[in-house]
Amino acid sequence: MKLVIAEKPSVARELAKVFGATNKKGGYIEGKGYSFTWAFGHLLQLAPPQDYGFYGWKQQNLPMLPHKFKLAVRKIKTKDGVVEDPAVRKQLDVIKALFDECTEIIVATDAGREGELIFRYIYYYLKCKKPFRRLWISSQTDAAIKEGFRNLKPGTDYDTLFNSAHCRSESDWLVGMNATQALSISAGNKAVLSLGRVQTPTLAMICQRYLEIQQFVPQIYFQVAIQLNKDGHLFRAISAVNYKSKEEAETVLGQVLDVAAGHPTGGHITKVEAKAKKEPPPLLHDLSSLQQEANKKKGYTADQTLSILQQLYESKLVTYPRTGSRYIGDDIFAGIPALIAKYQQHQQFGKQAEYLATVKLNKRSVNAKKVTDHHAILPTGENAGYLSEDKQAVYDMVVGRMLEAFHQECIKETTKISVSSGADFIANGTVIQSAGWRSVFNDPDDEKKEGENASLPKVLKDEYLPVTNKAVLEKQTKPKPLYTEATLLKALETCGKDIEDEELRYAMKDSGLGTPATRASIIETLIKRDYIGREKKNLVPTKKGLAVYEVVKDKKIAHAELTGQWEKRLEEIRSGASVQDFKAEITAYTKTITQELLAAGQGLHQVLQEA
């Protein structure tokens, strides 16, 4: 018997289906000389400090540098404390028995660094010695799976990938565990003050933004607005320049050639510029973009949206949710017309689904090269039946986005009218000429600029129009807004982009901070630690969070660059570089940050008393 092991049950089921294996056993599926089993993500994790003899949180234990890391079965929290997850233990027993029985293992965990780690940790933990080959596919259509099985790779081809994954895992443990204990101990050991490669830069971003706003000094400025009348159609134009003082603006106001001042047609149209602007449809959703949209539209937290999506996925209504790709391959695209047709009876989207059957579909979201482990989130076409309100809302966002993504461009006309009337004024307006993808939700255009006219009348250069009203407007500059979960998720995805060092920027270009699967839990961790809180949709640091930020803000652990450095080195390891060098660097950094934090936490005593 050959054993195929997947990262999760859904993939194992897909693979078994392609082979025609249908005999469902406990924890695996059997048939045609194969068994198909699965993990549930990481079943094993690096053992906690006490497994190396580091009991309690004590300064003399630091830095904790295990000579050789151990693996431990994944734990869960119950009312009796932290215990081995029984479901995980059971599945490991199933896998162990299948390992013993099989002649060969085919590794079908996700095609990436963590997928490799998930398998290897199981393989080494169970002390398995059987040979294994690797299935490496990025699409789970029947054709892609068959092709992948014809092209199985030698397992050893992925040894360096495992090395990089293993280094990532141990490095996060070393830096995170030691930094957390060091800061907690030096602050009096009264509370858990956690730090980590991802959570601490995230906290820093939230704190920085908050402080920037606190320190922001608004600048007041003035504009002059005039109202013009073209055959009964009123529109507004704003002074071409801003004025520093009210007096200046009032002087300009007095010079306006308006009707009340005795000028029947004092508005001279000096220029009319009209431009057609094509707006392509948005890309399909990945997890992050969907979390952002659900936060904006419905106020759901990233964690809530992930949990709702997971339930929809388990009821087979949507495809795999924890994806970082907003694209699909050509194979999936081939099934899209039939999928869209299934929504022709849909109450809200039926008309658009019907319409899409009559036009050529937009292929902006079709790019096999940009599909990584998983493709973009799609509905499956299964009948949804009755759904709770929140599930329905998220499901509709997935279906609606599919229709938008394959829809046509939205064509807008933007018009800029220049007016002279004592001073120079400008009127801006945007008119949607062909709604295209925007007809799916018919939401108001969120890109509309402040003070823009809903519609502008047709006017010609050198027309003279009556100025029917005028006013001075007092404005002030605004700081950047506080982070919401939506804007924070976006910032986590893109935060490597402004790193100055080109190599580090490149190393982070596809990743950002954290991963799609972990970002929601990072936010929840910061809340659980009482580092940040939610105020309406905003994420605001607490006193404790700000105090921790003050201690670490100038250290590497508070900056996204640390991830950039690691990613660069991990990629080198994947292509064959020495693991020892990187491990030595991490050990050295662990010692440094531990020493620094042991010395730096004293100032936190006071704040923790108050908190």
Next chain:
DNA sequence: GCAAGGTC
């Protein structure tokens, strides 16, 4: 009591 990573 602690990281970040994956998933039911």
